[in-house]
Amino acid sequence: MGEFMGASDRISRVRSKIADLGLEAFLFLDMPNIRYLTGFTGSDGALVAGARNNILLVDGRYTTQAGREVQGADIRHYRDKTEGIAQALLDSGWKAIGLESTAVTLQEYLNLKARAEGLELRPLEREMSTLRVIKDETEIKRMKKAAVLSSQALLLALEGIKPGISERDMALELEYRIRQGGADSVSFDVIVASGENSALPHARPGFRKSEAGDFIVLDYGAVCGGYRSDETCTVALGSISDKQRYIYAVVREAHDRALAAVKAGATCRDVDHAARSFIEEKGLGKYFSHGTGHGIGLSVHEEPRLSILSESCLEAGMVITIEPGVYMPGLWGVRIEDMVLVTRDGCDVLTTVPKDLIRLS
Amino acid sequence: MGEFMGASDRISRVRSKIADLGLEAFLFLDMPNIRYLTGFTGSDGALVAGARNNILLVDGRYTTQAGREVQGADIRHYRDKTEGIAQALLDSGWKAIGLESTAVTLQEYLNLKARAEGLELRPLEREMSTLRVIKDETEIKRMKKAAVLSSQALLLALEGIKPGISERDMALELEYRIRQGGADSVSFDVIVASGENSALPHARPGFRKSEAGDFIVLDYGAVCGGYRSDETCTVALGSISDKQRYIYAVVREAHDRALAAVKAGATCRDVDHAARSFIEEKGLGKYFSHGTGHGIGLSVHEEPRLSILSESCLEAGMVITIEPGVYMPGLWGVRIEDMVLVTRDGCDVLTTVPKDLIRLS
Numbered sequence: 083m084g085e086f087m088g089a090s091d092r093i094s095r096v097r098s099k100i101a102d103l104g105l106e107a108f109l110f111l112d113m114p115n116i117r118y119l120t121g122f123t124g125s126d127g128a129l130v131a132g133a134r135n136n137i138l139l140v141d142g143r144y145t146t147q148a149g150r151e152v153q154g155a156d157i158r159h160y161r162d163k164t165e166g167i168a169q170a171l172l173d174s175g176w177k178a179i180g181l182e183s184t185a186v187t188l189q190e191y192l193n194l195k196a197r198a199e200g201l202e203l204r205p206l207e208r209e210m211s212t213l214r215v216i217k218d219e220t221e222i223k224r225m226k227k228a229a230v231l232s233s234q235a236l237l238l239a240l241e242g243i244k245p246g247i248s249e250r251d252m253a254l255e256l257e258y259r260i261r262q263g264g265a266d267s268v269s270f271d272v273i274v275a276s277g278e279n280s281a282l283p284h285a286r287p288g289f290r291k292s293e294a295g296d297f298i299v300l301d302y303g304a305v306c307g308g309y310r311s312d313e314t315c316t317v318a319l320g321s322i323s324d325k326q327r328y329i330y331a332v333v334r335e336a337h338d339r340a341l342a343a344v345k346a347g348a349t350c351r352d353v354d355h356a357a358r359s360f361i362e363e364k365g366l367g368k369y370f371s372h373g374t375g376h377g378i379g380l381s382v383h384e385e386p387r388l389s390i391l392s393e394s395c396l397e398a399g400m401v402i403t404i405e406p407g408v409y410m411p412g413l414w415g416v417r418i419e420d421m422v423l424v425t426r427d428g429c430d431v432l433t434t435v436p437k438d439l440i441r442l443s
Numbered sequence: 444m445g446e447f448m449g450a451s452d453r454i455s456r457v458r459s460k461i462a463d464l465g466l467e468a469f470l471f472l473d474m475p476n477i478r479y480l481t482g483f484t485g486s487d488g489a490l491v492a493g494a495r496n497n498i499l500l501v502d503g504r505y506t507t508q509a510g511r512e513v514q515g516a517d518i519r520h521y522r523d524k525t526e527g528i529a530q531a532l533l534d535s536g537w538k539a540i541g542l543e544s545t546a547v548t549l550q551e552y553l554n555l556k557a558r559a560e561g562l563e564l565r566p567l568e569r570e571m572s573t574l575r576v577i578k579d580e581t582e583i584k585r586m587k588k589a590a591v592l593s594s595q596a597l598l599l600a601l602e603g604i605k606p607g608i609s610e611r612d613m614a615l616e617l618e619y620r621i622r623q624g625g626a627d628s629v630s631f632d633v634i635v636a637s638g639e640n641s642a643l644p645h646a647r648p649g650f651r652k653s654e655a656g657d658f659i660v661l662d663y664g665a666v667c668g669g670y671r672s673d674e675t676c677t678v679a680l681g682s683i684s685d686k687q688r689y690i691y692a693v694v695r696e697a698h699d700r701a702l703a704a705v706k707a708g709a710t711c712r713d714v715d716h717a718a719r720s721f722i723e724e725k726g727l728g729k730y731f732s733h734g735t736g737h738g739i740g741l742s743v744h745e746e747p748r749l750s751i752l753s754e755s756c757l758e759a760g761m762v763i764t765i766e767p768g769v770y771m772p773g774l775w776g777v778r779i780e781d782m783v784l785v786t787r788d789g790c791d792v793l794t795t796v797p798k799d800l801i802r803l804s
Contacts, residue, residue: 142732143645181549188552189544189568207550254622261615271628284504371503 092119093154095213096131103209106176107132109167110210112185114380117308118214120152128167129155132174139166164190168197178202182210212385215377216399221309222423225379225401226432228265228311229421232304233434235259236315243442245294245319249274249287252300260304269303269310270382280316281415283372283407294320297330297414303382303421310382312403313433314419317440329366329408330416330439336360336406337418337437340374340388344404344422344429350392357406358390366408369415375403378421400424401432453480454515456574457492464570467537468493470528471571473546475741478669479575481513489528490516493535500527525551529558539563543571573746576738577760582670583784586740586762589626589672590782590793593665596620597676597796604803606655606680610635610648613661621665630664630671631743641677642776644733644768655681658691658775664743664782671743673764674794675780678801690727690769691777691800697721697767698779698798701735701749705765705783705790711753718767719751727769730776736764739782761785762793 096119100108110116110129116138117123119131124144130137136155140148141163148157160166171179181191183205195203217225239256253274260268275285277296285299292298301314316330336357343356354374361370373389378401386394388402396402405419418437422429457480461469471477471490477499478484480492485505491498497516501509502524509518521527532540542552544566556564578586600617614635621629636646637653641660653659657680664672677691697718704717715735722731734750739762747755749763757763766780779798783790 143643183550183553184548186549187545188542188547188549188566191549192544192566205549205553250622254619258615258619261611267632282504 090154092213093131093136096210097133099209099213100131100133100180103180103206105178105180105204107171107174107179108210109171109179109181109203110185111190112182112210115182115185115210115213117380120155122148122152123308124148126163128163130167130170130174130179132176137170139163139170164193164197168194171198171201176201178204180204180206180209183207214379215385216397217379217401217423218399221379222399222401224307224309225311225421225423228269228304228306228309229313229432230434231263231265231306232260232269232302232311232313235263235304236300236302236313236435239300240317240440240442243292243298243317243319246291248289248291249276249279249285250289252276252292252298253287256300256302260302263304265304265306266308267305269305269312273299273301275299275415276319277414278412281409281411281413283409283415283417292319295322296320297322297326297416299415299417301417301419308380310378310380311433312378312382312405312419312421313435314405314417315435315437315440316416316418317442319442326414326416327439329410332361332364332366333406333408333416333418334437334439336370337404337420340404340406341420341422341429341431344396344402344424346396346398346424346426348396350386350388350394350396351390353396353404354388354390354392357404361406361408369408369410370406371409372407375405375419377402396424398424398426451515453574454492454497457571458494460570460574461492461494461541464541464567466539466541466565468532468535468540469571470532470540470542470564471546472551473543473571476543476546476571476574478741481516483509483513484669485509487524489524491528491531491535491540493537498531500524500531525554525558529555532559532562537562539565541565541567541570544568575740576746577758578740578762578784579760582740583760583762585668585670586672586782586784587793589630589665589667589670590674591795592624592626592667593621593630593663593672593674594795596624596665597661597663597674600661601678601801601803604653604659604678604680607652609650609652610637610640610646611650613637613653613659614648617661617663621663624665626665626667627669628666630666630673634660634662636660636776637680638775639773642770642772642774644770644776644778653680656683657681658683658687658777660776660778662778662780669741671739671741672794673739673743673766673780673782674796675766675778676796676798676801677777677779678803680803683802687775687777688800690771693722693725693727694767694769694777694779695798695800697731698765698781701765701767702781702783702790702792705757705763705785707757707759707785707787709757711747711749711755711757712751714757714765715749715751715753718765722767722769730769730771731767732770733768736766736780738763757785759785759787
C-alpha cells in the first residue's frame with residue numbers, strides 16, 4: 083500500500099456534495115482532485131465517484147501504479163479515455179452526473195456526450211473547487227517540508243549572486259538547489275527578476291545581468307509528496323537608494339499587517355485589506371496590482387483567493403500565501419511572500435527565510 | 444520589432460482555411476498556434492483571425508510585451524478574458540466563427556456563449572491542427588540548435604553516470620546541462636529510467652540507483668526560441684547480457700530502417716511499418732507498444748503521428764521523431780530516438796548523439 087491516507091473522509095465529503103446537488107455521481111478529470119481522493123499520482127485518468135462505489139479509470143501505462151497507490155476505488159483500464167468513461171457511466175445505469183467544467187476541454191465533453199447518449203452531464207464550475215481547502219496533518223507536514231527545503235535552497239543560491247549574473251542563471255541555480263535538496267520538482271518555473279524587470283509582477287527570467295543597486299525578486303517553491311510551497315524574497319545587490327529602502331519597508335509592513343490579520347474566522351477580504359490599506363495610505367495603492375495571496379496545496383493556486391472581492395472566510399487548516407508587492411513602472415519592484423498555515427488564533431509561517439532586507443555585495 | 448518573421452504567409456493560410464470552412468473568423472486559444480501566427484510569446488491570450496484583420500487579446504501583464512513582439516495583428520487589452528473576446532467578436536459583426544475545441548475548456552466555452560449571444564461558435568477539432576506541420580528556415584534553425592544543444596548536454600551528463608546514482612539525480616544533471624548550455628528550458632521533464640524501470644515507456648525518474656548491468660534510457664530535449672527537440676539514448680552501465688545486446692541491435696536496426704524510409708511522399712504508416720515489421724519479424728512485436736514517432740515544433744507532440752493507423756503523408760520541411768522501442772516487462776527496455784527533418788529524398792538527422800551502443804563503466 084502507498085502512503086495515501088484519509089480517502090474515506092474525503093470521499094464521504096464528495097458523496098454528501100453529490101447528494102446535495104441532486105446527482106447520482108460525479109466525474110472528476112482534474113488530476114490534483116483525483117490524487118486527493120484516491121492517492122493516484124499518474125498524469126492522466128478519470129475518477130467516477132458514485133454514492134456507493136468509485137471507479138478510477140487509467141490507461142495501460144498506469145495499471146500497475148494505480149494498483150499500488152490507490153485506495154477506495156476500483157481500477158478500470160481503458161484504451162480510449164472517452165470510451166472508457168462513457169462505458170463506466172452507462173454500466174452504472176445513472177441518469178444524471180456532474181462534471182468539472184473547468185477540467186474538461188470542449189472536445190472531450192462533446193465526445194463524451196456523443197458516447198453516453200441519454201445521460202445528463204451537468205457542467206459544474208465551482209462545486210468541487212473547495213474540496214481541498216482544509217489540509218490535514220499529512221498534507222501540512224509535506225507543505226512544511228517543501229517550504230523549509232525551498233527556503234534553504236534560496237539561502238544557498240544567494241551565495242552565488244553578485245553583479246553580472248543573468249536572471250536565467252540565477253533561476254537555474256535556485257531550481258537546481260531546490261531539486262538537489264530533495265524536492266520532487268519545483269512548484270512552478272522559478273521567477274528571478276532583476277533591476278527594471280522587478281517592476282513586472284509576472285516577469286520571466288531573461289538575459290539581463292544583475293548590477294549594483296538592483297532589487298532582485300526571487301519567487302520559488304518546491305514540491306514534496308505532491309504538495310507545493312511558494313515564497314518570494316526581494317534582495318538588494320550593493321547599495322540601494324533611500325527610495326528603494328522606503329518602498330521595501332512599506333511592503334514589509336504591509337506583509338506583516340496581513341500576517342497579523344490571518345486567523346480562523348477572518349475574511350479573505352480583511353486580510354487583503356490589511357496589506358492594501360497600508361500601501362494605499364502611503365499613496366502607492368496603484369502600484370499594488372494583484373491580490374494579497376492565495377490558497378496552495380496540490381496546486382500552486384487554489385481556493386481561497388485573498389482579494390478585494392473575496393467573500394470567503396479563513397478556516398483553521400487552510401494554507402495560504404501572503405504576498406503584497408509594490409511595482410514602480412520602469413524602475414523596480416518589491417514583493418515579499420510567505421506561506422502560512424491558518425490556525426485558530428493566528429497563523430504559523432511555514433517558509434523560513436527572514437524577511438528583513440537581505441543585502442548582497 | 445522582434446525576431447518574428449513570416450506572419451503574412453501563415454495568416455494567409457489561415458484565411459483560406461476560414462473561407463473553405465464557410466466561416467467569417469476563427470478564434471485561436473492554443474498558445475503555440477497564437478505564437479506561430481503572431482510571434483506573441485506570452486502564456487495567456489486569444490487571437491481572433493478574420494478575413495481582413497486579426498486581433499490579439501492580452502491581459503495587462505502582456506500589453507508591453509505584445510506591442511514589442513507582435514506583427515500583423517491589432518492588440519487589445521482585456522480585464523476579463525471571456526468578456527474581452529466576446530466584445531471583440533460582437534464588435535466585428537460576425538455571424539459564425541470557428542474555435543479550437545481542444546484548446547478551450549467547457550467552462551470557457553459556456554461563458555463565451557453566454558456573452559456572445561446570437562453568434563454561432565462552431566467547435567472544430569482538427570481543422571487547424573496541421574497549420575504548423577511544414578517548418579520554414581527560421582524554425583528549422585531553432586530546432587537544429589535545440590537538438591545540438593541537448594545532444595551536447597547528454598554527452599556531458601553521461602560523464603557523471605556510474606553505479607549508485609539515482610534516476611532523479613541523473614535527470615537533474617541532464618536538465619541542468621541543457622539549460623546551462625543556453626536552452627530557454629527543457630522540452631519536457633527529462634525521463635531517466637534505469638534497470639527494470641527502463642521497461643516502462645513512460646517512466647518518471649525515481650529513487651532507484653543505477654547498477655552494473657543496467658540499461659539506462661534517457662529521453663530529453665531543449666527549447667530554443669520556442670522550438671523543441673526530442674532525443675532518446677539507451678546506454679549500458681558495466682557489462683550487459685547477450686540478450687540485452689541482441690535487443691539493442693534489433694531496436695537499432697528498426698530505428699535505422701525507419702530512418703531509411705523517411706522521405707517526402709512516404710506515408711507515416713510506411714515509416715512506422717519499416718520499424719515495426721522488423722521488430723515483429725524477431726518475435727518482439729508485442730513489446731513495441733507505442734507509435735514510431737511524431738511531429739515536433741513549438742509543441743513536443745504535433746502532427747503528423749507515425750502510427751499504424753496514420754493516413755498522412757510526409758512532406759519536405761516536416762520535422763519528426765523516429766523512436767522505436769522494445770520493453771521487456773520486469774527486465775529492462777531499449778528506446779532509440781532521433782529527431783529528423785524530412786527532405787525531398789530522405790531526411791537530415793538533427794540530433795547528434797551517435798546511436799551505437801554507448802557503454803559506461
